[in-house]
Each structure stands twice: as structure tokens, then as C-alpha cells.
Amino acid sequence: MSYQIQNLKVVNEAKAGVPIFTGVGYLDHMLDQCNSHAQVGVGLEVLFGDKTDMTDKNRLASSNQVDLCTAVGDELGKKLKEQLSYGKDASRFCCPLDEALVECVISNGDGNLLEYTLPPYGIYPKGKGRSKIGGLETAAIESFWKALARSSNLNIRFHKVRGDNGHHIVESSFKAFSRALRNFLDKPTIWGPGSDNDKASVALQRESKIERSTKETSISVHLLLNGKSDDTQIETGIPALDEFYTILAKEANMTLIVKCKGDLWVDDHHTAEDVSIAIGQCLSQALGTKAGLNRMWVSEAQDETAKVEVTMDLSNRPCLRHNLHDSLGLQEYVDVDAASSSCPLSCEMMEHVLDSLVMNGRMTVHVVEKQPGATLQDTVMCTARAFGKALRVCSMVDQRRAGQTASSKGTLSV
Numbered sequence: 001m002s003y004q005i006q007n008l009k010v011v012n013e014a015k016a017g018v019p020i021f022t023g024v025g026y027l028d029h030m031l032d033q034c035n036s037h038a039q040v041g042v043g044l045e046v047l048f049g050d051k052t053d054m055t056d057k058n059r060l061a062s063s064n065q066v067d068l069c070t071a072v073g074d075e076l077g078k079k080l081k082e083q084l085s086y087g088k089d090a091s092r093f094c095c096p097l098d099e100a101l102v103e104c105v106i107s108n109g110d111g112n113l114l115e116y117t118l119p120p121y122g123i124y125p126k127g128k129g130r131s132k133i134g135g136l137e138t139a140a141i142e143s144f145w146k147a148l149a150r151s152s153n154l155n156i157r158f159h160k161v162r163g164d165n166g167h168h169i170v171e172s173s174f175k176a177f178s179r180a181l182r183n184f185l186d187k188p189t190i191w192g193p194g195s196d197n198d199k200a201s202v203a204l205q206r207e208s209k210i211e212r213s214t215k216e217t218s219i220s221v222h223l224l225l226n227g228k229s230d231d232t233q234i235e236t237g238i239p240a241l242d243e244f245y246t247i248l249a250k251e252a253n254m255t256l257i258v259k260c261k262g263d264l265w266v267d268d269h270h271t272a273e274d275v276s277i278a279i280g281q282c283l284s285q286a287l288g289t290k291a292g293l294n295r296m297w298v299s300e301a302q303d304e305t306a307k308v309e310v311t312m313d314l315s316n317r318p319c320l321r322h323n324l325h326d327s328l329g330l331q332e333y334v335d336v337d338a339a340s341s342s343c344p345l346s347c348e349m350m351e352h353v354l355d356s357l358v359m360n361g362r363m364t365v366h367v368v369e370k371q372p373g374a375t376l377q378d379t380v381m382c383t384a385r386a387f388g389k390a391l392r393v394c395s396m397v398d399q400r401r402a403g404q405t406a407s408s409k410g411t412l413s414v
Contacts, residue, residue, distance in 0.1 A: 003071040004047040010079040011041035012185065013400055018043025022072055023051065023060025026134035027144075030174040031076075037178035037296070039400060040084070040185075046072065061135030069140040073147030081152045084185060091184035094298045095176035096311040096366045098319035100163035104176035106184055109155030113146045116158050118173055122166030130166030141170060161368065162321065179296060191294070191393045193227075193253070200397040202227035208285035210278050216270035217262040223282040224255040225395060236260040236275050238268055240334045240345035240377065241353065244384045245279065251301075251388025252395070264343045272349045273356050280360025287395060290314050292403040294396050299389035306373030306382035312390040313364040320358040322367035324351070327379050336377045350380055363394075 009016040015035070020028045023046050034042045046068065051059045060068055090107035102118065120129025121138045130138055149156045156177070163169040189195055207224040229250045234242040236258060249256035258279065262271030287293070298311040328347040338344035345353075358365045365387070373379040 003068055005071060005075040006045050006047060008044040008075055008079055009041065010076070010083045012084055013039050014041050016041035016043035019045070019054075021045045021054045021057075023048065023058070023063070023068065024065070024135045025057035025061075026136040027069070027072070028057065029134075030136075030170060031072075033171070033174040033178045034181070037175050038181045040080075040178075040181065042076070044072070044076070058135040065137045065140035066143045069144035070147045073144040074151045077148035077151030077154075080148075080154075080181075087185050087187060088183070091180045092298075093176050093180035093183060093296075094161065094309075094311040094366070095172040095179060095296065096313045096315075096321075096364045097165075097168040097172045097175075098317060098321075098364055099165035100168035100172040101161040101311060101321065101366045101368075102163065102169060102172035102176050103157075103159040103161055104173065104180045105157040105159075106177070106180050107155045109153065111150040111153045112155050113142070113149045114155050114157045116142050116145065117160050118142075118158055118163075118169055120166075121169050123164045124166075133167050133170060136170075138166065138170070161366070175296075191396060197294075197396050197399055198227065200399055201225065201395065204397065206286045206288070208282040210282050210285075212274070212278055214274070215263075216266075217260055217274040219258070219260045219262075219274055219278050221275075221278045221282045222255075222257040223279065223286055225286055226255055227253050229253060229255055232256045234258045236271055237262060237264050238271060238343045238345050239341055240380070241268075241272055241275065243381060244345075244353070245275075247381055247384040248388040248391075251385050252391040254392075268343055268345055268349050269352075271343075272345060272353050276353045276356035277360050280357045280362075283357075283361045283391075287314060289405070290316070291405045292397055292401045294394055294398045297390045297393040299386050299393070300370070301382050301385035301389060302371075303378050303382040303385065304374055305371060306378040307369075307371035308379065308382045308386045309368045309370055310383070310386040310390045311366045311368075312387070312394050314362075314394050315364040316362045317364055318359040318362050319364045320355050320367075321365070322351075322354065323369050324367060324379070324383070327369060327372050327376055331376060334377055334380050336375050347376070354383075365390075 007018045009018050092105045094103045122129045209222045211220045232249045234245045296313045300309040333344040335341045335344040
């Protein structure tokens with residue numbers, strides 16, 4: 001007895017008009033990521049023997065799932081090849097979740113799954129990871145991707161950069177594929193300066209102002225997502241912090257005006273933390289509900305020898321993950337010449353700056369230092385550059401979404 005795939009539809013930039021009923025609820029949820037993140041409408045129903053009750057979301061969970069996933073992947077891959085016109089030779093995306101970061105690379109080729117490093121699916125049970133997530137057997141997932149690669153003539157790579165939670169590892173992989181597929185289909189200029197999406201983003205005139213005063217700091221922040229950074233002014237009394245946010249604003253193509261009078265006679269802690277909190281809050285306010293925005297992006301920056309990649313999701317589920325610990329641990333201060341600085345920025349506070357910005361900006365951010373700089377300051381400023389570049393594209397309007405939220409939940413507010 002074989003699996004029968006019926007009502008299979010794949011539609012670019014439109015809804016399929018057909019539900020996803022694979023017979024395994026968690027697999028349905030993963031395939032739905034194509035609808036939300038690839039903007040490719042997918043729908044299908046799987047029939048097997050007398051198990052035809054579509055209201056039972058896990059009616060096929062007890063069947064041979066390797067065969068099921070192979071059948072679904074094979075038919076879906078054929079439909080992708082038939083319906084979609086690939087616009088690039090290759091595309092890469094990383095999807096940042098709070099407990100996972102998975103990289104996906106797809107390219108024109110001969111239909112092979114060239115890399116698959118997702119197992120173990122989580123850290124529990126220790127040394128093994130999850131064997132099942134919901135009704136889906138994790139051992140069957142690779143067979144889905146092998147079949148899809150083969151029938152679509154795409155070469156696919158999955159690399160788990162980090163991940164402790166099995167559910168999120170798999171979800172990150174499906175979202176990374178969906179976003180990589182969307183970029184594979186899109187023209188390279190879609191997110192560029194002067195593009196229609198860029199013009200629509202600037203036209204919103206999004207901005208926010210915050211003033212806050214405590215016994216430790218007095219701060220005013222004015223943030224404008226206005227497509228330019230010429231009027232940016234950062235005055236915190238901490239030169240390295242000023243440079244960090246000036247670079248970030250330039251790469252994000254936004255105007256950022258920050259004035260802070262803090263208790264620098266104590267140390268850098270209160271000023272660096274409070275400024276970053278206020279900037280994050282301003283950013284969150286300016287972005288609003290995030291409906292209609294691109295939401296996710298991955299950007300790399302290189303300064304001299306430093307190379308840093310930032311993957312960002314305007315998720316409303318704040319989380320920071322990074323591998324900067326080794327570089328930050330080499331010295332006490334970020335500044336090249338801390339002794340001559342009016343107020344050097346301590347390495348422990350640099351980590352706090354990133355954390356405060358991300359938490360109050362309500363975003364998920366993974367920072368990957370790919371290559372350390374000649375100096376720590378080079379690495380830190382390279383991080384600011386990559387962060388700003390990612391933020392620019394995440395915060396842009398995607399006109400195809402027509403104001404709808406890029407989420408399988410339909411909202412980011414809960």
C-alpha cells in the first residue's frame with residue numbers, strides 16, 4: 001500500500017486555497033512555514049488506506065513515517081520545480097529562534113541533500129535528543145529533505161549553528177529553507193536602496209522619542225526610520241559607545257539622536273545600559289506591530305580582518321545569542337587605547353549593551369563572530385555594522401504582504 005498525494009498545490013506569492021493534511025500534525029505545521037515565510041502557497045492531502053478522516057491531525061502518525069515523508073517530499077519537490085522559476089544560482093538564509101540557529105543553502109544542481117547536521121534534535125535526553133516531536137519521528141525528517149532535493153533538482157544544505165531545543169531546531173530549518181527559497185525566487189534588488197520596498201518603508205515616517213531621567217542618567221533619544229543617517233548624533237560621554245551606535249545607525253539607514261548625561265565618575269555601567277535600553281525601547285515603539293514588515297534577515301560585515309554575521313528576527317520574543325565571549329575575554333576594555341579615553345567601554349558592558357538593546361527592542365538576535373579583528377574594537381564595530389545592516393532589511397516593508405504579519409500564528413503581539 002502506498003501513500004497518495006492529492007490536491008497538491010504550489011502557488012508563488014498567493015494562497016494555495018488548499019489545507020495541509022499530511023496525517024502528522026507537526027509536519028503540517030512545518031510545511032505551513034512555506035506559506036508564512038517563503039510566501040509560496042502550499043496545500044496537499046495525503047491518503048493512505050482507510051485512514052481518510054482529515055479531522056484527525058495525526059491519523060498517519062503510526063504509519064511508516066520514512067515512507068510518508070519521502071512521498072510528501074518527492075511530490076512537493078516536483079511541484080516546486082514545475083511551478084517556480086528560480087532567480088538565482090544559490091541562496092542562503094539562517095533562521096534565528098531563541099533556542100536554535102540553522103543555516104540553509106539551496107542552489108541549482110543535481111538534486112542532492114549535501115549536508116544535514118540537525119541531529120541530535122535537542123539536548124534531552126542527554127546525548128540522544130528528541131526521537132519524536134509531537135507525532136513526527138525525527139528520524140524521518142531527513143528523508144523528506146532528500147526526496148524534495150532529488151525531485152526539485154535543488155542541492156540543499158542544512159547546518160545547525162547552535163540549538164538546544166528539538167522543536168526549535170526543526171522549526172528553524174523549515175523557516176530557513178522557506179526564507180532561502182523566497183530569496184532564491186526574488187530579484188537581488190528587491191531590498192536595495194531606492195527599491196519599491198525601500199520607498200514604502202520611508203514613506204511610513206516611523207519615529208519615536210523617549211526621555212528618561214534617574215539619579216544615574218538623564219537621557220533623550222529620537223529615532224527616525226527615515227532612510228538616511230546624516231543627522232545622527234550620539235553623545236553619551238563614552239567614545240566607543242558613541243562610535244558603536246553611529247555605525248549601527250548608518251548601516252540601518254536611520255537617524256538616531258542620543259543625548260545622555262550619566263554618572264561617568266562612577267563608571268560606564270549606568271550610561272551604557274540605560275542608553276541601550278532607551279534606544280531599544282524607541283526602536284520597538286517605532287516599529288509598532290511589525291505587520292507587513294520583512295521581519296527576518298541575515299547580514300555579514302567585514303572590517304579589516306574582523307568578520308561578523310548577525311541574524312535578526314523582529315519576533316517580539318527577545319533573545320540574544322552570541323559567540324563573542326572569547327574575544328571579549330581577551331582584555332578589560334573595548335577601546336584600542338583605553339588609557340587615553342575619557343571613559344573607556346568595558347568588555348562586560350559591551351555584552352550588556354547588546355543584551356539591553358535586543359531585549360528592549362523585542363527582537364531575536366544571533367551574533368556569530370566568524371573571524372576576530374586585529375583589535376577587539378574592530379570586532380565590536382564590525383558587529384555594529386552587521387547589526388545595522390540586518391536591522392535595515394528586517395524593518396523594511398514587504399509590499400507583497402499587504403500589511404499582514406509574517407508569521408504562521410498570524411500575529412506577533414501574543
